[in-house]
Amino acid sequence: MQAARDRFSSLRGGFAFLDAPGGSQVPDEVGDAIARALREASANLGAPYETGKRVEAILKNARDDAGRFLGCSSDDVIFGTNMTTLDFMLSRTASRDWKEGDRILVSRLDHDGGVAPWVELAADRGFEVNWIDVTDDLRLDLDDLERKLDERTRVVACVFASNAVGSITDAQRVAELAREAGALSWIDAVHYAAHEPVDVQAIGCDVFLCSPYKFCGPHLGLAYGRHELLESWRPYKARPAGSTPVGRKFETGTAPYELLAGFSATIAYLESLGGMDVLKTYERELGARFLETLPENVTVYGLQTMEGRVPTFLLNVDGVEAATVATTMAERGYGVWAHDNWYSLGLREKLPYPQDAVRVGFIHYNTVDEVDGFVAELASFSK
Numbered sequence: 036m037q038a039a040r041d042r043f044s045s046l047r048g049g050f051a052f053l054d055a056p057g058g059s060q061v062p063d064e065v066g067d068a069i070a071r072a073l074r075e076a077s078a079n080l081g082a083p084y085e086t087g088k089r090v091e092a093i094l095k096n097a098r099d100d101a102g103r104f105l106g107c108s109s110d111d112v113i114f115g116t117n118m119t120t121l122d123f124m125l126s127r128t129a130s131r132d133w134k135e136g137d138r139i140l141v142s143r144l145d146h147d148g149g150v151a152p153w154v155e156l157a158a159d160r161g162f163e164v165n166w167i168d169v170t171d172d173l174r175l176d177l178d179d180l181e182r183k184l185d186e187r188t189r190v191v192a193c194v195f196a197s198n199a200v201g202s203i204t205d206a207q208r209v210a211e212l213a214r215e216a217g218a219l220s221w222i223d224a225v226h227y228a229a230h231e232p233v234d235v236q237a238i239g240c241d242v243f244l245c246s247p248y249k250f251c252g253p254h255l256g257l258a259y260g261r262h263e264l265l266e267s268w269r270p271y272k273a274r275p276a277g278s279t280p281v282g283r284k285f286e287t288g289t290a291p292y293e294l295l296a297g298f299s300a301t302i303a304y305l306e307s308l309g310g311m312d313v314l315k316t317y318e319r320e321l322g323a324r325f326l327e328t329l330p331e332n333v334t335v336y337g338l339q340t341m342e343g344r345v346p347t348f349l350l351n352v353d354g355v356e357a358a359t360v361a362t363t364m365a366e367r368g369y370g371v372w373a374h375d376n377w378y379s380l381g382l383r384e385k386l387p388y389p390q391d392a393v394r395v396g397f398i399h400y401n402t403v404d405e406v407d408g409f410v411a412e413l414a415s416f417s418k
């Protein structure tokens with residue numbers, strides 16, 4: 036991974052960023068692509084000269100690259116400001132013909148970016164929101180999902196991997212159960228897509244959302260919608276803005292072309308490393324080493340092995356406040372944060388710590404030395 040690390044100015048200072056779940060570091064080539072677009076391309080589509088053609092090419096390339104990343108046609112890709120904004124917009128769009136009393140299922144594992152859009156929608160339109168529970172080891176409880184699905188359920192919205200405790204959800208099974216009940220499956224993959232390869236067709240979901248700034252890209256949201264659904268939905272859209280291919284129907288206003296150019300550079304960067312399959316294997320080794328070498332003064336919440344999780348860990352050190360751990364670690368060259376709920380409000384009720392916990396997230400640019408050094412620092416708290 037040293038060759039990959041050399042592509043990041045931000046990693047040259049020796050500080051170990053173990054905070055990718057909040058937003059990853061970005062390789063220089065992504066910043067360069069953004070700057071180039073600002074220098075060399077027009078600010079909008081439609082100009083009949085060279086700089087205008089460059090904007091068209093940026094848009095087309097970004098859609099093609101997103102399609103490859105997600106495993107879908109570039110037609111079915113929707114770009115937006117971030118996942119939360121896309122989710123507010125798409126949930127409203129999807130529900131235009133739903134009736135009062137229709138039901139929505141969200142999960143206790145979810146980030147509130149995947150919950151609040153439905154809660155607010157329900158408040159406006161008289162829908163009912165119910166929570167799918169988590170198991171004792173903090174995974175989505177599929178039995179509880181089965182119990183709660185009924186003919187009034189219009190959508191099952193859940194997180195693919197928890198940004199707080201790292202557990203992975205069986206999204207394929209969620210999609211299957213939702214489909215059998217006649218409901219939509221709506222997958223928040225913001226955390227998952229930074230660590231695992233994605234194939235929305237294989238999952239069989241209806242809507243899938245992620246955020247490139249979690250995987251070495253610029254601040255953008257990215258969504259996939261099943262083609263027939265996108266064809267059938269009426270968008271909230273100004274006229275005569277472009278509506279083809281179908282994903283563009285749901286993009287409003289002028290796109291951030293420079294960020295789309297940066298997004299393409301991100302996908303090229305990930306592909307140059309062999310793609311997410313390769314990165315996943317490496318990250319799992321980091322995660323396994325971390326778990327195997329953790330000192331006894333540390334409690335990890337949720338799954339205790341790499342089985343069924345990504346390398347994101349929520350933990351506390353015995354007898355030391357999480358905020359103290361985070362600030363001490365920062366002084367010692369390790370970037371982690373302390374927080375109470377990590378925007379996972381439903382999950383927080385199931386977490387046993389009184390105040391905050393520390394989140395440690397490994398991603399492909401982290402190294403074994405960083406894992407070992409961090410573990411040694413954790414152990415030093417007990418001395």
Ligand SMILES: Cc1ncc(COP(=O)(O)O)c(C=O)c1O
Nearest residue numbers: 117118119146148198225226246
């Ligand atoms: C699992 C998960 N879902 C949703 C979000 C919200 O994403 P965005 O910042 O793109 O709105 C986050 C952000 O951390 C997240 O981790």
